[in-house]
Amino acid sequence: MAVVGLGQLGGSLAAALAAAGRPVSGWDVDPDARDAAAARGVRITRELSGVVVLAVPLPVMATALDGLAIDPDATVTDLGSVKVPVLASVGTTLGRRFVGGHPMCGTERSGHGATDPALFTGARWALCLEADTELPRWLRVAEVALAVGAEVVPVTAAEHDDAVATISHVPHLLAAALAAAAAEAGPLALALAAGSFRDGTRVAGSDPGFVTAMVEGNAGPSAAALGRVRHQLARPWPELVAAGHAVASGRPGRRTVRVPLDRAALLALGRAGGAVHRRLAAFVEGWVPEQS
Known part of the structure; x- marks a missing residue:
């Protein structure tokens, strides 16, 4: 190593x-x-x-x-x-x-x-x-x-970049936007900021050069993911809050699987939302989310 x-x-x-x-x-x-x-x-x-x-x-x-x-x-x-x-x-x-x-x-x-x-x-x-x-x-x-x-x-590399645009790159942009908007709201808003603001802006403290290289290096998928966020924000607020809560509170179980050392089978595991946690002789062992 x-x-x-x-x-x-x-x-x-x-x-x-x-x-x-x-x-x-x-x-x-x-x-x-x-x-x-x-x-x-x-x-x-x-x-x-x-x-x-x-x-x-x-x-x-x-x-x-x-x-x-x-x-x-x-x-x-x-x-x-x-x-x-x-x-x-x-x-x-x-x-x-x-x-x-x-x-x-x-x-x-x-x-x-x-x-x-x-x-x-x-x-x-x-x-x-x-x-x-x-x-x-x-x-x-x-x-x-x-x-x-x-x-x-x-x-695959393309699948990775599409996925992380939504769950990593756009959150960095949203954290920066939230922090900047709070600053525009004035010192009282920042003085009252507590847990939800802290959690929503944590990654805004990351190195700006690192974040810029990340989002610009994945500009196409990040722009598409940001478009999906804008679409969600345009929904009626009660509907948006309920939909987000359903996703955040839903915790599917896991089912253990053994997957042969084959490219198609391994990629199918990843696409199903699963992961590998152990190498066996001719297989890997992992899990996939249980279907509700």
């Missing part, structure tokens, strides 16, 4: 693997991030092998491996919040050695000071399974995600 970029996500991944007793190497352009990772048991080196994880901002993803020595047989993955552009850049360069990924975790904080070895516990980890993805490499990356307590959701 090797991690390039030792900020919140990369540093947390490296720390979690090291804490589990797994050998892990890493590199970061920031010497403070390197020192912090080394103190957690990460071997700092420019020579990387095994599964190499790119945990760097989207604008520098394509050049993250420049100046580093990567084993020719290494499998490379990433933690980027947008997948189609990364597949078009890094994926084109690395070919079938690349498996795109995105763990659905993190906070509004950033940098190595936000490292948390428990960050991935219980998180969904989207892992791209394209038509030309080599299944053994996909499984190697999946096993890394499972090793740090995440559950793996098989997706």
